[in-house]
Amino acid sequence: MFNKITNRIYYRPAEPYTDRPNVGLVTGEKYSLLFEAGNSAENVKKLKAELSEQGLPYPDFVAVSHWHWDHSFGLHAWDSVKIAGRKTNEKLLEVSRWKWDDASMAKRIENKDDIVFCSEMIKREYPDRNKICIVGADIVFDGILSIDLGGTVCELIHSKGPHSEDSVICYVPSEKVLFLGDSNCKDLYGKPWDFDIEHEEEFLDNIAAIPYDKELVEEYLAILDTLDFDYCISGHAGVLSRKELYDSFGE
Numbered sequence: 587m588f589n590k591i592t593n594r595i596y597y598r599p600a601e602p603y604t605d606r607p608n609v610g611l612v613t614g615e616k617y618s619l620l621f622e623a624g625n626s627a628e629n630v631k632k633l634k635a636e637l638s639e640q641g642l643p644y645p646d647f648v649a650v651s652h653w654h655w656d657h658s659f660g661l662h663a664w665d666s667v668k669i670a671g672r673k674t675n676e677k678l679l680e681v682s683r684w685k686w687d688d689a690s691m692a693k694r695i696e697n698k699d700d701i702v703f704c705s706e707m708i709k710r711e712y713p714d715r716n717k718i719c720i721v722g723a724d725i726v727f728d729g730i731l732s733i734d735l736g737g738t739v740c741e742l743i744h745s746k747g748p749h750s751e752d753s754v755i756c757y758v759p760s761e762k763v764l765f766l767g768d769s770n771c772k773d774l775y776g777k778p779w780d781f782d783i784e785h786e787e788e789f790l791d792n793i794a795a796i797p798y799d800k801e802l803v804e805e806y807l808a809i810l811d812t813l814d815f816d817y818c819i820s821g822h823a824g825v826l827s828r829k830e831l832y833d834s835f836g837e
């Protein structure tokens with residue numbers, strides 16, 4: 587179910603079992619935009635059913651926050667206009683050529699092109715990995731893309747940040763709401779950490795032990811400092827106040 591945050595904004599909470607992310611919906615008088623595509627056609631099917639059941643608009647635009655599979659692999663299943671930042675799109679086109687048999691997936695972990703956590707979650711979300719389909723966007727942008735949805739303006743901003751250098755955030759000034767994607771999270775691809783699917787209870791502790799790149803956090807917060815928002819929604823956690831987000835980076 588999509589939860590209402592303001593009259594113009596909703597979000598569909600994450601489903602951790604197969605790492606499905608939070609999905610945001612920004613509605614205007616003319617158009618609506620979904621922020622995050624979901625991680626599979628099955629995920630998208632459920633999102634479409636919920637939108638329809640709740641009488642919410644089918645999105646005219648679907649924008650992804652960054653290239654990681656859980657945010658982008660559902661993109662092909664939307665017949666909406668697809669939007670991504672340039673770096674995200676370049677990576678999606680590269681990943682669209684990846685193979686998904688066990689040996690190819692294991693090789694990518696060995697080469698550090700992918701990580702154990704994502705590999706395990708992909709196997710869980712896709713009992714049939716032949717169904718994996720990755721597509722690029724219809725609209726690709728650098729810097730900032732501003733979309734007037736009719737009475738609601740949505741700004742997609744290439745924020746970078748500590749998680750992934752292609753990260754894009756979705757800012758809705760009139761509602762003082764900011765969708766972060768995973769931009770505020772740690773770098774799960776670049777920093778070493780362990781994931782064991784037999785011990786999922788250790789997942790949060792393992793993530794907590796990964797250090798932030800302080801320089802990247804500073805650059806990132808310098809961008810967020812310029813935005814007037816009261817609440818933000820990150821990729822997999824609940825709604826945070828501005829203060830809670832800033833406090834989460836520690837000293």
Ligand SMILES: [Zn+2]
Nearest residue numbers: 652654749768
């Ligand atoms: Zn991510």
